[in-house]
Amino acid sequence: MRPKSVDNVNARFLNDFAEMIYLRLDNSGRILEANNFAKATLQPNPVGLNFSEIFVAFTQTIDPLQAAQNEMTHVPASVNTCADLPRTFFFSFFKVTEGVDVYGEASGTEVLTLQKTLIETNNELSNMTRQLQKNNSELQKLNDIKNQFLGMAAHDLRNPIGAIIAYSDFVMDEAKSLTDEQKEFLSIIKNSSNYMLKLLDDLLDFSKIEAGKLGLDLSRCDYVNFVKRVVKLNSAIAAKKHIQIILNVHEVIPELDFDSIKIEQVLNNILSNALKYSLRNTTVVVNMFMSGDFVTVEVRDQGVGIPKDKIDLIFQPFTRVSKQGTEGERSTGLGLAIVRRIVLGHRGRIWVESSEGEGSTFYFTLPVVAKE
Amino acid sequence: MESDLYDSYFQSLVAGDRRACRQIILGLLETDIDIKTLYLSYFQKSLYAIGDLWAANKITVAVEHMATAITESLFPLVYPRIFMADHCGKKAVISCTANEYHQIGGKMVADVLELNGWDTIFLGANTPLQSLLDFIDTNQPDMVGLSLSLQDNMPNLLTAIGKIRDRHPELSIIVGGQAFSFAASEVLKPTEHVHLIRSFSELEGYIQADAYAT
Numbered sequence: 001m002r003p004k005s006v007d008n009v010n011a012r013f014l015n016d017f018a019e020m021i022y023l024r025l026d027n028s029g030r031i032l033e034a035n036n037f038a039k040a041t042l043q044p045n046p047v048g049l050n051f052s053e054i055f056v057a058f059t060q061t062i063d064p065l066q067a068a069q070n071e072m073t074h075v076p077a078s079v080n081t082c083a084d085l086p087r088t089f090f091f092s093f094f095k096v097t098e099g100v101d102v103y104g105e106a107s108g109t110e111v112l113t114l115q116k117t118l119i120e121t122n123n124e125l126s127n128m129t130r131q132l133q134k135n136n137s138e139l140q141k142l143n144d145i146k147n148q149f150l151g152m153a154a155h156d157l158r159n160p161i162g163a164i165i166a167y168s169d170f171v172m173d174e175a176k177s178l179t180d181e182q183k184e185f186l187s188i189i190k191n192s193s194n195y196m197l198k199l200l201d202d203l204l205d206f207s208k209i210e211a212g213k214l215g216l217d218l219s220r221c222d223y224v225n226f227v228k229r230v231v232k233l234n235s236a237i238a239a240k241k242h243i244q245i246i247l248n249v250h251e252v253i254p255e256l257d258f259d260s261i262k263i264e265q266v267l268n269n270i271l272s273n274a275l276k277y278s279l280r281n282t283t284v285v286v287n288m289f290m291s292g293d294f295v296t297v298e299v300r301d302q303g304v305g306i307p308k309d310k311i312d313l314i315f316q317p318f319t320r321v322s323k324q325g326t327e328g329e330r331s332t333g334l335g336l337a338i339v340r341r342i343v344l345g346h347r348g349r350i351w352v353e354s355s356e357g358e359g360s361t362f363y364f365t366l367p368v369v370a371k372e
Numbered sequence: 373m374e375s376d377l378y379d380s381y382f383q384s385l386v387a388g389d390r391r392a393c394r395q396i397i398l399g400l401l402e403t404d405i406d407i408k409t410l411y412l413s414y415f416q417k418s419l420y421a422i423g424d425l426w427a428a429n430k431i432t433v434a435v436e437h438m439a440t441a442i443t444e445s446l447f448p449l450v451y452p453r454i455f456m457a458d459h460c461g462k463k464a465v466i467s468c469t470a471n472e473y474h475q476i477g478g479k480m481v482a483d484v485l486e487l488n489g490w491d492t493i494f495l496g497a498n499t500p501l502q503s504l505l506d507f508i509d510t511n512q513p514d515m516v517g518l519s520l521s522l523q524d525n526m527p528n529l530l531t532a533i534g535k536i537r538d539r540h541p542e543l544s545i546i547v548g549g550q551a552f553s554f555a556a557s558e559v560l561k562p563t564e565h566v567h568l569i570r571s572f573s574e575l576e577g578y579i580q581a582d583a584y585a586t
Contacts, residue, residue, distance in 0.1 A: 115434075119437060119441075119473060123444070126447065130448070130494060
């Protein structure tokens with residue numbers, strides 16, 4: 001029923017709080033006033049529009065003046081709403097001195113249907129979350145079992161491999177009594193065993209890191225001298241392929257807190273990859289510079305480079321871009337995955353830029369201020 | 373004080389303050405609260421109290437729905453602890469019957485089974501009977517649990533039990549839920565191998581009984 005006088009308390013209630021559309025139109029159908037609910041619900045703001053413009057696919061012609069004169073009530077029609085969804089209201093029309101008052105009540109059935117749909121959707125989402133979390137936990141358990149197995153297998157295999165290497169060395173010491181063919185066989189045994197040992201060490205490292213046992217031992221070090229030392233060690237290896245390693249320190253680098261054993265592993269890995277995938281008589285350049293609150297080490301080679309479609313994979317475990325280096329050097333496919341985790345563990349970043357046939361540049365950063 | 377914390381949780385729930393509820397539950401989980409205690413002393417207790425307020429016309433149904441939605445949103449906080457238990461090799465399907473929209477009780481039962489090493493599949497609210505039957509056929513669980521909150525849905529429950537029994541005469545069926553607070557367990561008399569479970573301890577006692585020893 002229409003309120004007899006829309007003033008004082010009723011007018012304030014209608015304008016401020018009522019959950020129904022109230023519109024005051026002139027006799028031509030132009031909207032002069034709209035209450036807060038109408039403004040919050042309808043899209044766009046209805047004031048100034050013609051009454052027919054607020055409807056979705058307005059097929060039913062309603063002349064508000066005529067509707068008011070005929071005292072039409074509860075006429076269903078869908079309006080455009082701010083939620084970008086049409087919503088059905090039941091419109092009633094009343095003639096007033098200045099024009100026409102229009103009241104739109106929400107469809108009770110529609111509200112209930114929406115409410116029910118919302119509850120069902122919420123339940124469904126909640127149940128899917130449960131199932132996802134359950135599946136995730138299963139995967140986590142399987143991953144833990146895999147890491148445990150890797151760790152155990154690598155640990156248990158390490159001792160017999162060590163024995164093979166040691167006894168190969170003993171026999172090699174007796175080289176005088178060996179034929180050339182026997183020496184070659186022993187050399188193959190030793191090289192293969194060393195590769196297996198490296199693979200097992202990487203597996204052990206990887207399984208420890210995966211199990212959340214990275215265990216960084218941070219201490220303050222002169223980072224420049226540290227990098228110089230690691231570069232010097234790798235220069236000896238580089239010399240075998242006639243590769244020169246050049247270190248450039250571009251600015252004053254502060255002392256840093258880092259795990260020197262782990263970061264040496266990082267730098268050794270990146271440098272050995274650079275050497276492995278470089279051709280003879282090329283150069284590897286190592287640059288050190290500040291990047292805001294981080295120190296960046298850049299390792300640039302002139303090697304074979306990384307295909308574009310493989311760049312995103314190289315920090316994933318067991319994804320080698322090339323099985324062998326330019327002179328048959330082998331790699332385990334785990335090195336960069338381990339390196340990445342060590343750098344992230346220091347709250348640094350690692351990334352690569354590469355162009356196939358031209359070379360690769362690896363970057364890794366360490367923070368000036370380490371946080372536990 | 374535990375009761376102060378519960379009061380604070382309850383007030384936040386009624387006020388629709390999801391963040392406050394979340395903080396309280398996270399705090400409780402940090403203190404290593406027993407999951408069953410959390411479910412009973414916070415989730416169940418608060419929702420029952422809200423149901424009472426609604427029945428007394430002191431809150432609207434919208435507030436009740438909001439409280440339920442907030443509670444639903446808190447379950448994932450608990451899951452990392454629920455799903456890490458080792459499996460005992462038993463599987464259960466837990467579901468609500470058709471037209472039954474109150475699913476939180478059933479979900480808590482499924483979670484307690486998980487804590488006991490069971491692999492549970494929770495089908496949720498308003499599961500059509502045919503879907504439930506097909507699901508049981510496909511997954512061959514060791515047990516089916518049906519949750520019932522509203523007594524009006526009792527005929528649906530009895531029909532579901534009958535149909536499950538026709539297909540799987542030996543399959544163990546458990547039922548529970550607020551509907552049985554008012555209904556005498558006699559309603560289940562015509563059914564066989566159906567066990568009314570009134571509490572988590574009853575549930576654990578039942579699954580640990582000889583019939584379910586692994």
